[in-house]
Amino acid sequence: MIPTATYRLQFRNGMTFDRAAALVPYLKNLGISHLYASPIFTATKASTHGYDVTDANEIEPSIGGREGFERLVAELKAQGLGLIIDIVPNHMASSLENAWWRDVLEYGKESRYARHFDIDWSRRLTLPFLGDTFDAVLENGEIAIKPDPATGKPAFAYYDNYYPLAPATWQGREAEILALTDKAAIADLHERQPWKLMSWRDAARSLSYRRFFEVTGLVGMRVEDKTVFDDTHRLILELVRTGAVDGLRIDHIDGLADPKAYLARLRQEVGPACYITVEKILAKGEQLPDDWPVSGTTGYEFIASLAEVL
Incomplete structure (x- = not known):
């Protein structure tokens, strides 16, 4: 079914699947054909x-998980409405909460996910998440070797972040590595990782x-x-x-x-x-390619034209 009108809901910040399900009769009375959902996957x-x-x-568990999602879908179908979801193929979070990213940090080029991310493997993976240079942060005592609360393995601890060590740099020497306090030894251990911690200020030129x-x-x-x-x-x-989802909006x-x-x-x-x-910002005079197998854009060009009239 081609949508005639959609209503977008931004999930999170108090908006859950069950809360959305309770709104479905109201949305139907507005005359929409489809609910348009912000990204629903774990973030x-x-x-x-x-x-x-x-x-x-x-x-995402915090907004109801799979069970909550299925309740929303059931209510939409009961009211004769469809569902469009926003998907994000371009990127993921470079977060330690991301199991794939964590695996890449731990195993470097040997990780099964090393080629999932768009990484230049001709050099060490750069992690620009420090408030200053690695040397300055180390000198200030902001970095230490501690057990990762999530895994129990030795990691570089920087405030609440625990960057996993390559197994070859600590296995068989766990107690020794966890006892490291000498700054030169910690710096040497850092140099032997497949990644490199650095200041956020250096991201533009060194990422x-x-x-x-x-x-x-x-x-x-x-x-x-x-x-x-x-x-x-x-x-x-x-x-x-x-049949749970009728349409996709590509970010x-x-x-x-x-x-x-x-x-x-x-x-x-x-x-x-x-x-x-597709979410595509068309420049003036630019057209959506005819050979793309899509129904159109998300409408930014219409909004821009409308704004000029108003």
């Missing part, structure tokens, strides 16, 4: 928007991974690779194929290496009936 714990996804194959604009906390994904596409779209495709399509190829693969997987739109 960082402090997320207010959901675009900083940490698990693309789990529905080793593609990010979303200038947001260092969002790392680019290589969805042009079929394995990465499959791993990041498993639940999305399930929700479409089972930041221009961030992808090959938007046309991505959309062709997505269309092949979801079939012809799924309603797909």
Whole structure:
């Protein structure tokens, strides 16, 4: 069913699936055909928007999880309404809450997810999350070797962040590594990791991974690779194929290496009936490519034209 009118709900910040389900009769009376949901997949714990996804194959527990989502879908269907969801193929959160990212930090180029992220592996992975240079932070006593509360393994502790050590740099020497206090020894251990902690100020000139604009906390994904596409779209495709979701809104399509190829693969997987739109900011005179298998954009160009009239 092609939408005639949508109503967007921003989940999180108090908006849960059950709260949304209670609004469905009201939304039906407004005359909408589809509910349009902000990203519903698991994101960082402090997320207010959901675009900083940490698990693309789990529905966010804090807004109701899979069970809450299914209750919302059931209510929408009971009222004759459809559902469009916002998906984020371009990036994920470069957060320690992201199990794939954590695995890359621990195993470097040997991680099974090393090629999932758009990382330049000709050098160490840069982590620009310090308030100053590594040397300055170390000298100030802000970094220490401590057990990671999440795993119990030795890690570089910087306030509440625990950066995992490569196994080869501590296994068989755990007690010795955890007892390190000598700054030179800690610096040497840091040099032997597949990653490099650095000041946030150095990100612009030294970053080793593609990010979303200038947001260092969002790392680019290589969805042009079929394995990465499959791993990041498993639940999305399930929700479409089972009829829970009727349409997809693709976030930041221009961030992808090959938007046309991505959309062709997505269309092949979801079939012809799924309603797909893309978030694309068209410049004046620019047209959406005719060979993209989508129904259109999210409408920014219409809003821009309307604003000129008003």
